[in-house]
Structures are given as structure tokens and as C-alpha cells.
Amino acid sequence: MSASGSRRLGVPPTPGAAWDRSGAWASIPERLREQGLRWTPQRRLLVEVLAQTDGHVTGGELVERCREADTTTIPSTVYRTLDVLEELGLIRHCHGVDGREEFHVLPETEHGHAYCNECGRSWDVEVEEVGAMLASFQERRGFEVDLSHLTVAGRCRDCRGAGGTGEAAVE
Amino acid sequence: MSASGSRRLGVPPTPGAAWDRSGAWASIPERLREQGLRWTPQRRLLVEVLAQTDGHVTGGELVERCREADTTTIPSTVYRTLDVLEELGLIRHCHGVDGREEFHVLPETEHGHAYCNECGRSWDVEVEEVGAMLASFQERRGFEVDLSHLTVAGRCRDCRGAGGTGEAAVE
DNA sequence: GCACTAATTGCAACTAGTCGCAATACGAGA
DNA sequence: TCTCGTATTGCGACTAGTTGCAATTAGTGC
Numbered sequence: 001m002s003a004s005g006s007r008r009l010g011v012p013p014t015p016g017a018a019w020d021r022s023g024a025w026a027s028i029p030e031r032l033r034e035q036g037l038r039w040t041p042q043r044r045l046l047v048e049v050l051a052q053t054d055g056h057v058t059g060g061e062l063v064e065r066c067r068e069a070d071t072t073t074i075p076s077t078v079y080r081t082l083d084v085l086e087e088l089g090l091i092r093h094c095h096g097v098d099g100r101e102e103f104h105v106l107p108e109t110e111h112g113h114a115y116c117n118e119c120g121r122s123w124d125v126e127v128e129e130v131g132a133m134l135a136s137f138q139e140r141r142g143f144e145v146d147l148s149h150l151t152v153a154g155r156c157r158d159c160r161g162a163g164g165t166g167e168a169a170v171e
Numbered sequence: 172m173s174a175s176g177s178r179r180l181g182v183p184p185t186p187g188a189a190w191d192r193s194g195a196w197a198s199i200p201e202r203l204r205e206q207g208l209r210w211t212p213q214r215r216l217l218v219e220v221l222a223q224t225d226g227h228v229t230g231g232e233l234v235e236r237c238r239e240a241d242t243t244t245i246p247s248t249v250y251r252t253l254d255v256l257e258e259l260g261l262i263r264h265c266h267g268v269d270g271r272e273e274f275h276v277l278p279e280t281e282h283g284h285a286y287c288n289e290c291g292r293s294w295d296v297e298v299e300e301v302g303a304m305l306a307s308f309q310e311r312r313g314f315e316v317d318l319s320h321l322t323v324a325g326r327c328r329d330c331r332g333a334g335g336t337g338e339a340a341v342e
Numbered sequence: 343g344c345a346c347t348a349a350t351t352g353c354a355a356c357t358a359g360t361c362g363c364a365a366t367a368c369g370a371g372a
Numbered sequence: 373t374c375t376c377g378t379a380t381t382g383c384g385a386c387t388a389g390t391t392g393c394a395a396t397t398a399g400t401g402c
Contacts, residue, residue, distance in 0.1 A: 209368050210368080230359070231357080231358065231359090234358095246360095247360070251360095271358075272358080
């Protein structure tokens with residue numbers, strides 16, 4: 001495959017302009033149609049599943065949940081719809097430490113992730129924490145970093161044995 | 172994929188601090204045996220292939236090259252041997268933007284990678300460039316970052332210039 | 343309500359990689 | 373040189389995701 005494959009770097013949702021979540025879901029059919037795309041039962045099902053999801057999900061989990069609602073769900077349809085929804089800015093995908101795909105639903109702010117290789121927990125990484133790095137890439141390389149795709153692997157405080165709390169663990 | 176093979180662009184390997192590569196390879200059999208592991212023909216083949224490799228390779232490419240030398244090569248054996256060699260520190264693996272595994276042979280310094288989503292090129296990211304981020308993770312979260320596993324995705328200078336889609340997309 | 347056409351789906355085959363298990367064979371010790 | 377324990381291999385099945393293609397169908401125009 002080529003790096004420019006089906007997964008384009010869509011323009012991310014503007015962070016400040018916090019979306020009305022329910023509104024965002026409701027407008028999907030017309031937003032699709034505006035672009036000559038279609039609103040199908042399969043897409044509606046996935047959107048319903050997504051609307052009940054908070055935080056991160058893997059593609060496999062989404063396929064699973066769709067299949068619970070409709071046993072005839074086909075994985076390739078789910079993954080293709082996920083691509084379309086990502087282009088619409090409703091979800092963002094990134095890769096966990098193991099390289100597996102993960103999706104964020106309606107990311108309110110662009111953020112990256114930190115994963116602990118040992119316990120497998122993950123944390124959101126906000127722009128402030130890596131702002132200097134982003135700026136340095138911009139200046140030194142002219143490189144525009146896609147924060148939502150940033151995955152930082154390593155060992156968390158707990159696993160290093162330093163004691164302390166695993167704040168805001170996601171999983 | 173059009174641009175396969177090793178792509179090391181931008182920051183070149185540190186010229187002075189070169190290891191004695193042949194020495195590192197030569198000591199593998201005994202290093203394995205020291206740990207109660209074994210030196211097999213399959214492992215020797217993979218090590219030979221690796222010794223002729225510079226920069227980054229995907230697992231698939233390695234399987235391919237081993238198969239060229241020995242058509243009976245089994246993928247799972249290659250991947251398992253890769254794990255063993257990583258434990259020995261002879262290679263490091265990371266994940267490209269598409270989540271696919273990539274291996275570095277004999278990494279001279281711990282480094283991360285920057286990938287351009289559009290042209291697919293990649294660059295090494297040395298510790299100086301992300302030092303502040305590493306330190307901040309350490310202090311604020313007690314999190315020890317594994318730099319060699321860091322993949323920064325985004326758009327490179329050339330693609331931002333050529334694409335002309337405007338810097339307005341940056342958030 | 344009907345026809346048309348291009349977007350979408352379902353399917354099957356494929357890529358990349360992992361895992362469990364029985365058979366093989368490395369290499370330490372006799 | 374032979375024996376033996378166990379690391380490793382080969383294999384087949386499986387997970388996660390992608391792709392090409394023919395059949396289906398959403399949605400526009402009449």
C-alpha cells in the first residue's frame with residue numbers, strides 16, 4: 001500500500017469550537033449527501049454504535065458491537081465506513097503500541113497517547129505536554145505533526161515500581 | 172507499495188560512533204548459548220540477511236529475503252527469531268504510520284521516527300529533538316519513554332509546499 | 343411511481359503477523 | 373560417540389485488516 005492510501009489526513013475538527021455531540025451525529029446523513037455519498041443502513045448502525053462509545057475503541061470491537069445488533073455485519077464494510085467517518089472528522093484513528101488500530105470518537109481536542117508496555121494502560125497526551133516538540137519539528141524540519149496519531153510507548157510510574165497513581169487511566 | 176526497501180533520509184547515522192558491526196554479529200552464537208538458547212540454521216540465515224541490511228526493514232521483507240536464500244523459510248520462525256534478536260539488543264522494532272512492524276538493525280543510538288503521511292518518507296528523530304518531551308514525561312507522569320518506539324506522523328516540508336492545500340489545515 | 347447510475351455492499355482471497363502443539367534437533371554431559 | 377532434556381521448528385488455524393469485483397441499492401431526475 002502507499003502512505004497516501006485510503007486513510008487521508010483529514011482536517012481535524014476545530015478544537016475550540018466544541019461540537020454539540022448529538023448534533024454532530026444528527027447531521028451525518030446530510031453531510032454525507034453533500035459530498036455525493038450515501039446514507040445506508042450499515043452506516044447508520046455503525047454510527048449508532050459509535051454514538052454510544054466514549055474514548056477509544058479498536059476496529060475489532062466496533063465490528064463486534066455491530067454484529068451484536070446485526071449478525072450479518074461484514075468487517076470490510078465497517079472498516080470502510082470508519083474511513084468515511086474519519087474523513088468527515090467524526091472519528092480519528094491511531095495505532096496502539098502493538099500497531100493495532102484504535103479509534104477516538106468525536107475527539108474534542110487533538111491529543112496523542114502514552115502507552116505502558118507493561119501494564120497496557122494508556123493516557124491521553126495533550127498538546128501542552130508536547131508543544132515544544134511540535135514547535136521544534138515545525139521550525140527545524142518544516143514538519144507538521146499530526147498529534148492525534150502520536151503514540152508514546154514506555155513504562156509508567158507504577159510499573160517502574162516508583163509507586164504513585166495511574167491518573168486518568170483509559171481502558 | 173512503490174518505495175519499499177530501506178529508506179533512511181534526512182539525519183544520517185552518527186559517523187564516528189560506529190560499532191564494530193562484524194564483531195556484533197560474530198558473537199551472536201555464544202551470546203545465545205550463554206542464555207541457554209540455541210544457534211540453528213534458521214537463525215543463522217536470518218542473521219546473515221540482517222547483516223546485509225542497513226536502516227529499516229519490515230518483517231515481511233525479511234521473510235522474503237530469507238526465502239530467497241532458502242525457500243523452506245517459515246514466517247513464524249522468522250518473527251520468533253526477530254523477537255529473540257531484539258532481546259539481545261541487535262535489532263529494535265517500531266511501527267510505521269500504518270501500524271506495520273519495522274525493524275532497525277544494530278541501532279547505534281536510540282532514536283524515533285518521523286513519517287510523512289503523504290509521501291511515505293521517514294526520518295530519524297534523535298534524542299536532542301525530543302529531549303524536553305522525554306524529560307517532561309519523566310517529571311510530570313513518572314513515565315519512562317521508549318524513544319525507539321516513537322513514531323511521529325505528519326506532513327513534511329516538501330508535501331506541505333507542493334500540496335498547496337494551505338497551512339490553514341494546521342491546528 | 344419508475345428508471346437510471348454510481349456509491350456501497352457482500353464476498354472471497356489476500357497480507358501481516360501470532361499462537362498452540364507435536365515433531366525435530368541442538369548441544370551439554372556421560 | 374551416544375543420550376537426553378528442552379529449545380526450536382514447522383504447520384495449521386486464527387486475528388486484524390485490506391482489496392478487487394460483481395451484485396445491490398440509495399437517491400436524483402423524470
